[in-house]
Amino acid sequence: MESYLLPGERVLWEGRPVRHRLFRKADAALVPFSLVWFGFSMIWLITARSGGSGGFPLFGLLFAVLGIYMAVARFVVRAVASRRTVYTVTDSRVVVRGGVTGGKLTTAYLRSLPPPVITERPDGSGSLAFGAFPGVGDIFDSGRRSGWSVWSAEPSGTLILWEVPDVRRVRDFIAYGQRAA
Incomplete structure (x- = not known):
């Protein structure tokens, strides 16, 4: 991960999905x-x-x-990409590495993201989205991508950390980073 860090950037949390759910609401x-x-x-x-x-x-x-x-x-x-996904939260960004080859890199600055929202399971794991989790209608929203996202393994353009352990702790790291930014 160090090669993706910006000068002076600190890693607050890093993890992988604990489950690899293939079926999502948009499906x-x-x-x-x-x-x-x-x-x-x-x-x-x-x-x-x-x-x-x-x-x-x-x-x-x-x-x-x-x-x-x-x-x-x-x-x-989606299954292959999920198994290769690594999430990193730094003091200024969210970095998602994954994709089918494991080489796809998605980053977003905390200051530009809406507040995090979570869904939580009884074991404390869950998913985290920014602003809101996408609905079924979002798959046909061409404003987020060039064309319908039905062709994508991920049918939404919303940044989501799927099935992370201790999702409340991750949310708190992100909220802390957003306040500091």
């Missing part, structure tokens, strides 16, 4: 959408194949692959 809308998408692509493939139309089967195949990704493969991508 309640994405899974049915992806199944309809995949069904449509199968109908397209069957009718294009029987009709002998030139490029139409290729488009149907492309839509089928995208449907399989949205329905199944993005959960595999």
Whole structure:
């Protein structure tokens, strides 16, 4: 982590997800959408194949692959990315390292983030978001990304620390850093 630190920056907390939950609230809308998408692509493939139309089967195949990704493969991508995720809270930033290869780096300055909110389990672990946890409708909010985030393993642009141990302590470190910034 030291290579990602800015001069004079101190690490307040570092951790990994304690659980790797694959299904999130936004998936309640994405899974049915992806199944309809995949069904449509199968109908397209069957009718294009029987009709002998030139490029139409290729488009149907492309839509089928995208449907399989949205329905199944993005959960595999999410699982792999979750196992490679490391969260770091410094006195000035939140740093998230992860992604499928473990090389994706996301940082946000504490002073620019809304106040942290948490969901907590009986064992003290939980998730932490900034401002609010994203809702189902946020997956179609093109203002956060360039286009729908249904293609992403993470269907929200909101910075979230998923399933961290002792989530209240992490929230307190972040709140302390926000007050100091």
